[in-house]
Each structure stands twice: as structure tokens, then as C-alpha cells.
Amino acid sequence: MERNALCWCGSGKKYKKCHMAIEEKMQFHAEKGEIVPKRKLLKTPAQIEKIKASAALNTLVLDEVAKKIRAGISTEEINKIVYDVTTSHGGIPAPLNYEGFPKSVCTSINNEVCHGIPDENRILEEGDIINVDVSTILDGYFSDASRMFKIGQVSERAEKIVRVTEECVELGLAAAKPWGHLGDIADAINTHAQKNGYSVVEDIGGHGIGLQFHEEPFVSYVTPKGSEMLLVPGMMFTIEPMINEGSPDFFVDEDNDWTVYTIDDGLSAQIEYMVLVTEDGVEVLTK
Ligand code: MF3
Ligand code: CO
Numbered sequence: 001m002e003r004n005a006l007c008w009c010g011s012g013k014k015y016k017k018c019h020m021a022i023e024e025k026m027q028f029h030a031e032k033g034e035i036v037p038k039r040k041l042l043k044t045p046a047q048i049e050k051i052k053a054s055a056a057l058n059t060l061v062l063d064e065v066a067k068k069i070r071a072g073i074s075t076e077e078i079n080k081i082v083y084d085v086t087t088s089h090g091g092i093p094a095p096l097n098y099e100g101f102p103k104s105v106c107t108s109i110n111n112e113v114c115h116g117i118p119d120e121n122r123i124l125e126e127g128d129i130i131n132v133d134v135s136t137i138l139d140g141y142f143s144d145a146s147r148m149f150k151i152g153q154v155s156e157r158a159e160k161i162v163r164v165t166e167e168c169v170e171l172g173l174a175a176a177k178p179w180g181h182l183g184d185i186a187d188a189i190n191t192h193a194q195k196n197g198y199s200v201v202e203d204i205g206g207h208g209i210g211l212q213f214h215e216e217p218f219v220s221y222v223t224p225k226g227s228e229m230l231l232v233p234g235m236m237f238t239i240e241p242m243i244n245e246g247s248p249d250f251f252v253d254e255d256n257d258w259t260v261y262t263i264d265d266g267l268s269a270q271i272e273y274m275v276l277v278t279e280d281g282v283e284v285l286t287k
Contacts, residue, residue, distance in 0.1 A: 069151070075124070128154070137213075233277050234276075
């Protein structure tokens with residue numbers, strides 16, 4: 001792009017005062033053989049504003065779930081809260097009809113790794129741990145985050161896996177830096193999980209997000225430090241490791257084709273933050 005032309009991102013600034021430095025730096029890394037994001041993965045200021053509004057609604061939905069979740073309610077009741085709060089604020093639950101997913105939210109309990117389907121017959125019981133994964137479309141822009149909830153008094157085993165998963169995501173976030181790599185996040189997460197005797201699911205991971213539900217890159221949480229895509233200001237993606245008590249292996253429900261279970265029936269926990277890489281750090285948009 002010509003240095004004095006208006007920048008492609010729509011900021012209204014000249015290219016030389018806007019994305020030129022970033023793209024020269026990317027070019028330098030690309031020449032060393034590194035994986036750099038395509039321009040379309042760098043969100044523009046206008047897109048960032050829209051996506052932040054979507055993310056704010058996503059957080060509000062999770063907060064509403066947090067207020068109401070307790071022993072005795074069904075996962076279908078969680079689905080109803082998510083649908084009602086999202087739509088009453090002008091949003092659409094992103095999971096609903098996504099590749100045939102039948103509900104507005106994923107609810108994954110105990111040995112369920114992810115993609116559990118809300119069900120009126122699945123009643124939360126004291127001692128359960130549950131991941132509620134909320135994803136929102138607002139004005140065509142996507143956001144995604146999930147939390148773990150402990151239902152009443154839970155076992156020490158359950159307590160520990162939820163705590164360590166929180167620590168993993170926070171350590172992953174702390175390792176995320178502009179001009180670092182996705183593998184830095186993975187390494188921080190995987191190291192902490194292993195130190196606690198846990199494993200990290202390998203074949204399901206995070207993703208770019210914002211203009212679509214699932215964009216490039218695929219985000220692994222088992223790759224080495226310094227590997228994978230360069231982290232460039234403007235990128236958005238999720239940090240959402242699935243941590244298993246035992247084996248990282250899993251199987252998918254044969255009846256519904258969605259729910260993922262641990263192969264050894266061990267507990268699994270997941271927490272998801274959606275982040276934006278900025279020039280001086282990483283901003284959490286929804287968690
Ligand atoms: N929120 C999940 C993710 O992080 C979405 C699963 S797709 C669905 O990728 F259809 F199950 F919702
Ligand atoms: Co996600």
C-alpha cells in the first residue's frame with residue numbers, strides 16, 4: 001500500500017501513520033518463516049467497536065446464568081435464560097442451528113468435555129461441575145466465552161480441576177503478548193496442567209472470532225513456546241483449554257453427534273476467554 005494513502009483499516013489515518021509499521025514487522029517475521037496472520041484477521045477499529053458490543057452482551061448473558069444456576073434446575077432452564085436474555089437485547093445465540101446444533105448454549109457436566117446439549121431431563125445436582133459456553137451474535141458480530149460453575153458443595157477432586165483450569169487460563173492470558181506466539185499461551189497452559197497431573201485435550205481447541213463464529217487460526221493448547229501464529233495487534237481469538245483429570249482422549253455421543261465425553265470417564269473442565277491483541281498487551285473482551 002502507498003505510504004501516503006489512507007490506511008485500509010478505515011481509521012482515516014495515512015497508511016504510514018497507521019498499519020504500515022505493523023505490516024512491515026509482520027513481513028520481517030514472515031521472511032524468517034513464521035506463520036503470520038492474513039490482513040483479514042486484523043480487525044479494524046470499526047469492527048472492534050461492534051465486536052466489543054457483542055462481547056458485552058455475551059458477558060451479560062453469562063452473568064444472568066451465574067445468578068440463577070443452582071441444584072434442581074435443568075440444563076434446559078439454562079438454555080432458556082440464554083435465549084431470553086440474548087434475544088431481549090437484540091442478539092442471537094450463535095450456537096442455535098449452528099451446523100445443526102439444536103440449542104442456544106452448550107452445557108457440559110462432569111465427564112463431558114464440551115458441546116453438551118441442554119435437556120429438560122438433565123437436572124443439576126449438588127456436587128456437579130458444569131461448563132456453560134455462551135456465544136452471541138449482535139448486529140452480525142460474534143463473541144464467545146464460557147465459565148465453570150460448581151453446584152453446591154463439590155468434591156475435592158472437582159474443586160481442584162476447576163481451580164487449576166482457572167489458573168491455566170489466567171497463565172495462558174499472562175503469556176499472551178503482541179509479537180509473541182500462540183504457542184506461548186499453549187505452553188503456559190499445558191505446563192501448569194501437567195504439573196497438576198492433568199492433561200490438555202489436543203484435537204479440540206480455540207479459534208479466531210469476530211466476523212464469524214469460528215475463524216482462523218485454530219488455537220491449540222499443547223504446542224511449544226515460540227511456535228504457531230505470530231500475535232499481531234488486531235487479532236481476536238479464544239483461550240479455551242479443555243483440561244482432563246486423566247487421559248486427553250475423548251469420544252463423541254453416537255446419538256446426538258455433539259456431546260464430547262472423556263474416554264476414561266474422568267472429570268473435564270474448561271474456561272473460555274475471548275481476547276483482542278493490542279499494541280501494548282492483550283484485552284479480554286468477554287469471559
Ligand atoms: N462455544 C463453542 C466454541 O468455543 C461452540 C461450539 S459449536 C456449538 O467453539 F454449536 F456447539 F455451539
Ligand atoms: Co469458542
